[in-house]
Amino acid sequence: xxxxxxxxxxxxxxxxxxxxxxxxxxxxxxxxxxxxxxxxxxxxxxxxxxxxxxxxxxxxxxxxxxxxxxxxxxxxxxxxxxxxxxxxxxxxxxxxxxxxxxxxxxxxxxxxxxxxxxxxxxxxxxxxxxxxxxxxxxxxxxxxxxxxxxxxxxxxxxxxxxxxxxxxxxxxxxxxxxxxxxxxxxxxxxxxxxxxxxxxxxxxxxxxxxxxxxxxxxxxxxxxxxxxxxxxxxxxxxxxxxxxxxxxxxxxxxxxxxxxxxxxxxxxxxxxxxxxxxxxxxxxxxxxxxxxxxxxxxxxxxxxxxxxxxxxxxxxxxxxxxxxxxxxxxxxxxxxxxxxxxxxxxxxxxxxxxxxxxxxxxxxxxxxxxxxxxxxxxxxxxxxxxxxxxxxxxxxxxxxxxxxxxxxxxxxxxxxxxxxxxxxxxxxxxxxxxxxxxxxxxxxxxxxxxxxxxxxxxxxxxxxxxxxxxxxxxxxxxxxxxxxxxxxxxxxxxxxxxxxxxxxxxxxxxxxxxxxxxxxxxxxxxxxxxxxxxxxxxxxxxxxxxxxxxxxxxxxxxxxxxxxxxxxxxxxxxxxxxxxxxxxxxxxxxxxxxxxxxxxxxxxxxxxxxxxxxxxxxxxxxxxxxxxxxxxxxxxxxxxxxxxxxxxxxxxxxxxxxxxxx
Numbered sequence: 001x002x003x004x005x006x007x008x009x010x011x012x013x014x015x016x017x018x019x020x021x022x023x024x025x026x027x028x029x030x031x032x033x034x035x036x037x038x039x040x041x042x043x044x045x046x047x048x049x050x051x052x053x054x055x056x057x058x059x060x061x062x063x064x065x066x067x068x069x070x071x072x073x074x075x076x077x078x079x080x081x082x083x084x085x086x087x088x089x090x091x092x093x094x095x096x097x098x099x100x101x102x103x104x105x106x107x108x109x110x111x112x113x114x115x116x117x118x119x120x121x122x123x124x125x126x127x128x129x130x131x132x133x134x135x136x137x138x139x140x141x142x143x144x145x146x147x148x149x150x151x152x153x154x155x156x157x158x159x160x161x162x163x164x165x166x167x168x169x170x171x172x173x174x175x176x177x178x179x180x181x182x183x184x185x186x187x188x189x190x191x192x193x194x195x196x197x198x199x200x201x202x203x204x205x206x207x208x209x210x211x212x213x214x215x216x217x218x219x220x221x222x223x224x225x226x227x228x229x230x231x232x233x234x235x236x237x238x239x240x241x242x243x244x245x246x247x248x249x250x251x252x253x254x255x256x257x258x259x260x261x262x263x264x265x266x267x268x269x270x271x272x273x274x275x276x277x278x279x280x281x282x283x284x285x286x287x288x289x290x291x292x293x294x295x296x297x298x299x300x301x302x303x304x305x306x307x308x309x310x311x312x313x314x315x316x317x318x319x320x321x322x323x324x325x326x327x328x329x330x331x332x333x334x335x336x337x338x339x340x341x342x343x344x345x346x347x348x349x350x351x352x353x354x355x356x357x358x359x360x361x362x363x364x365x366x367x368x369x370x371x372x373x374x375x376x377x378x379x380x381x382x383x384x385x386x387x388x389x390x391x392x393x394x395x396x397x398x399x400x401x402x403x404x405x406x407x408x409x410x411x412x413x414x415x416x417x418x419x420x421x422x423x424x425x426x427x428x429x430x431x432x433x434x435x436x437x438x439x440x441x442x443x444x445x446x447x448x449x450x451x452x453x454x455x456x457x458x459x460x461x462x463x464x465x466x467x468x469x470x471x472x473x474x475x476x477x478x479x480x481x482x483x484x485x486x487x488x489x490x491x492x493x494x495x496x497x498x499x500x501x502x503x504x505x506x507x508x509x510x511x512x513x514x515x516x517x518x519x520x521x522x523x524x525x526x527x528x529x530x531x532x533x534x535x536x537x538x539x540x541x542x543x544x545x546x547x548x549x550x551x552x553x554x555x556x557x558x559x560x561x562x563x564x565x566x567x568x569x570x571x572x573x574x575x576x577x578x579x580x581x582x583x584x585x586x587x588x589x590x591x592x593x594x595x596x597x598x599x600x601x602x603x604x605x606x607x608x609x610x611x612x613x614x615x616x617x618x619x620x621x622x623x624x625x626x627x628x629x630x631x632x633x634x635x636x637x638x639x640x641x642x643x644x645x646x647x648x649x650x651x652x653x654x655x656x657x658x659x660x661x662x
Contacts, residue, residue, distance in 0.1 A: 030149050032166050033204055033258035037139045039147060039166050040124075040258045043132040046109075046116045049075065050154040055134050060143045068136055072152055075110070075131030079103040082129045089123050092225070121206055121257045122226065139168040173205035173254040175262040176235070181270040186244060188270060191236045192252060194229065204256040205229055210237055211251050211264070219251065226255065247271045277358040278302045281333065281350045286368035292338045293368040297350050304354040305330045311349045311362060312337065320349055320362065327353075341402045342372020343456025372456035376400035379428070379450045379463045389439025391432040391467055395450055402454045408432065409449040409462060417447055417464075424453045443471030443504065443553065471553035475502030478530075478547045481562035490539035490569030490647055496531045500549040500557060507550040515542040524550070537567045539599070540646040568647030573597040575651040576641045581633070581659045588633030588659050592641050594626055599646040606640045607633060611656040615640055635659050 033040045041055065052072030056065035076082050079102035083090050090102075097115055099105035109116045109130060120127035127133025139145055144167045151159045176192040190210060197203050207226035211219040222239055229235075242248060249269045254262040283298035295310060307327035311320035328335055330352075339346065346369070349362035377398030385392045397403060405424025410432060411417030420432070432448065434440040446467045452460040479498025486492035495510065510522040510532055522532060537543060544564045549557040576592040590605055602622030606615035607630065615638075618630055622644050630637070640653035 028162050029151070029160075030162065030164070031204075031257075032147065032164055033256065033260075034166065034168055034170055035258040035260055036137075036170070037141055037168060038135050038137045039139060039145070039168070041134045041136070041147065041149065042120060042127060042257065044117070046113050046130045046132055047075065047151070049077065049110070051159075052131055052152055053134075054150040054152065055136060056148040056150065057136060057145055058148075059140070059145045065146075065148055069134070072156070073131055073134050076106075076129045079106045082106050085125050085129060086123070087125070089125060093119055093123060093126060141168050143168050170260055171202055172260040173203070173256045173262045175254055175265040176208060176252045177265065179250065179252060179265055179268050181250060181268055183270060183272055183275070184238075185275045186240065186242065186272075188239045188242050188248065188250075188272065189236060190239060190250060190252075191234075192265075194235060194254065197231055204258070205254045205262075206257055207255045208235075209253045209255060209261065210239070211253075212239065213249050215247055215249075219249075222250075229254075242272055244272045244274050244276060274304075274354070274356040275358065278305050278352045278354050278360045280360045280363045281308065281352050282363065284348065284350055284363050284366050286348065286366055288368045288370050291340055291342050291370050291372065292336060293346065293348070293370055295335045295337065295348055295350070297333045297363065299333045300330060300352045302352070302354070304356070305352045306355050307353055308333060308335075309351050309353065309359070310335045310337070311351070313347045313349075313365075314344070316347055316365060320347070320365075339370055341455055342370040343402065343454055343458070344404070345369050369456075372402065372454065373458065374454075375458035376403050376452045376454045376460045378461040379406065379452055382450055382463045382465045384448070384465060384467055386467070386469065389434065389442060389469055389472070391440065391446075391448065391469075392429065393432065393448065393450065393465075394429045395463065397428055398452050398460065400452070400454060402456070403452050404455050405453050406430070407451045407453060407459065409451070409464075411447050412445065414447055414464065417449060440467075440469045442469055442473040444469050471504070471551070472555065474555040475505045475549045475551045475557045476500050477557040478508060478549050478560040481545055481547050481560050483543070483545055483562045483565045485565070485568060485570075486533060490567055491537070492533055492535045493537050493543065493565065493567060494531065494533055495545050495562070497547045497560060499527060499530060502549065502551065502557070504551040504553070505549045505557075506552050509548045509550060509556075511546045511548075512543055513546070539567050539569060542566050568649075569599075569645075570647070570649065571645075572649040573600055573643045573645045573651045576603060576643055576654055579639065579641050579654045579657045581637070581639050581657045583633075583635055583659050583661050587629055587631040588637060588639075589627060589629055590639050590641065590657070591627040592654070595643040595651070597643065597645060601644045601646055603628075604642045604644055604650065605630070606642070606653065608638045608640075608656075609636055611638045611658070613638070615653075633659065635661065 030041050030043050052074035054072055055068045057068055058065045083102040086093055094105050096119060097105055097108040099108050116130050120130060120132050124133055144165060146163055146165050148161060148163045150161045153159050176194050178193040180191045182189040207228050210222040212222045213219040227237055247269060249267050251267050252265045278300060281297045281300055285296055287294040307330055309322050310324045312323045313320040323337060324335060345367050347365045347367050349365050351362050352360040377400055379395040382395040405426050407419050408421045408430050409417045410420050447464055448467055449462040449464040451462045478500045481497040484494050486494045505527060508525045510525060512520045542564050545562040546559040548559045574595050574597060576595055579592040581588050581590045602624045604617055605619050605628045607618050608615040637659050639657045642653050643651040
């Protein structure tokens with residue numbers, strides 16, 4: 001068949017010309033073909049612009065070459081001249097190289113050597129335009145001539161020459177063989193065989209012709225353009241210019257590059273049968289009745305329609321199945337479908353079948369819902385199982401055959417109950433997972449009901465059951481736990497906490513942990529008592545407290561934990577007395593009198609350069625002796641001493657002490 005993909009044509013030229021150049025010693029820069037008494041010369045490459053070639057010939061009994069071309073053969077540079085030369089083939093060449101004007105066409109023919117090669121073989125005028133073609137006549141048939149091609153450059157200087165011995169004898173290509181015809185729907189597919197191209201054989205066939213005739217008429221050419229021979233591509237053609245019921249006879253020929261046509265192939269005949277289906281029926285409509293549907297459509301206007309078929313489906317996404325057992329006569333376009341159930345939507349299509357058995361496409365689908373007003377019976381034997389606050393319900397179906405599913409209801413009383421399934425469920429089991437699938441509320445009682453729904457959406461009476469959800473959810477923890485020292489002497493703490501927001505809390509548990517990890521449990525407290533005085537603490541120790549909420553089912557919350565508190569008093573110890581500071585060669589020695597206090601830790605020493613200046617603490621930790629050596633002190637330093645107890649309380653400072661020299 002005709003292929004308009006010029007990439008494949010270029011590929012064929014690549015195989016044909018390059019194989020000629022590389023595999024045959026008799027072919028180099030040009031190839032030859034003979035038709036009648038003429039020799040046709042084709043260059044295998046497009047010469048550069050400005051270059052050309054001379055053609056010389058010597059015949060039988062001649063010893064010298066005769067130059068046949070007075071001027072060198074060269075290409076055409078004028079685009080308009082090229083267009084005029086192509087004549088009726090101009091548009092075909094323009095499309096082949098995808099050009100829009102003569103200038104662009106000429107540039108692309110020269111720029112693409114393979115496309116130029118293909119078109120030079122198909123249209124000799126393209127070969128003339130590109131300077132690739134020359135025809136020599138007046139040869140003696142049956143004689144052998146030697147042709148010489150002399151290639152010249154822009155200055156007329158010879159570049160190279162090449163000779164070829166040519167026998168003036170036509171060698172038409174072989175005809176196609178093994179022709180087969182395949183009937184289709186208003187089309188005949190022709191397939192044939194042709195030998196693969198081989199070098200050294202003079203095989204120049206590039207295209208095929210298909211001829212067709214009807215009974216009592218002459219053969220006519222079928223294709224409008226040559227069917228190109230493309231190596232590796234299927235050899236076939238689809239003839240759409242045929243009529244069903246007519247007998248056709250086909251034959252084929254092959255055509256080579258010089259236009260020689262092979263002898264015709266053997267004839268082969270085919271009779272096209274009627275493969276055209278009638279048009280689908282129109283005007284389909286339905287009338288829904290009690291458990292049945294009547295279908296009516298327009299009678300087909302086509303004379304060869306024999307009968308109709310009706311198809312039904314339970315959904316547009318499901319297959320349509322033929323439901324009429326006997327053919328529906330073409331003169332009676334109607335059908336009654338006794339479905340036996342109501343409320344279910346059915347979809348219908350109708351097709352027409354002609355006398356040759358061709359069935360039309362189905363008509364557009366149309367739906368119908370048979371009526372049914374009797375509700376089904378109620379579900380039976382409703383039971384449940386609770387797992388992780390989710391209720392799995394199981395029941396038995398009623399005896400009705402048209403039940404399509406079930407609705408589920410839930411509420412906190414029989415008169416306050418709501419439907420919780422938006423569409424009917426198909427199974428006789430359902431798991432109620434509560435809001436957001438987190439389960440139902442622990443400790444709460446529910447009424448759950450089930451109704452059956454038939455295909456007409458009639459709903460049965462409700463079957464109910466009472467369900468108690470076990471309370472297995474711990475309450476929320478108490479609020480903030482606060483701890484404070486109770487008095488100034490550091491022997492008691494007060495613990496207080498906010499209540500849990502859970503409504504079923506009835507106890508709180510209070511525990512204490514000290515800095516050694518020892519835990520003490522103070523027992524359970526009523527929800528109204530959320531304050532505790534802990535008098536068992538030791539001054540100077542650190543503690544934190546935990547409070548757990550406990551509900552009526554014994555579920556315990558996560559603990560609420562207080563900040564860690566240090567038990568201390570707020571009474572400072574007495575101030576040191578009789579402080580002195582003495583200078584020696586290494587620094588200042590400060591001394592003072594012992595302070596008597598039961599929780600005394602030590603002393604802090606402060607230094608300043610002025611008696612009324614800012615004093616800075618010079619010791620890193622509490623001093624336990626009654627003296628301190630300040631290596632950074634000098635004769636201008638002033639000192640104050642304070643005593644410190646276990647609660648970190650400091651006494652009042654001594655009066656400023658100056659440094660004395662020894």
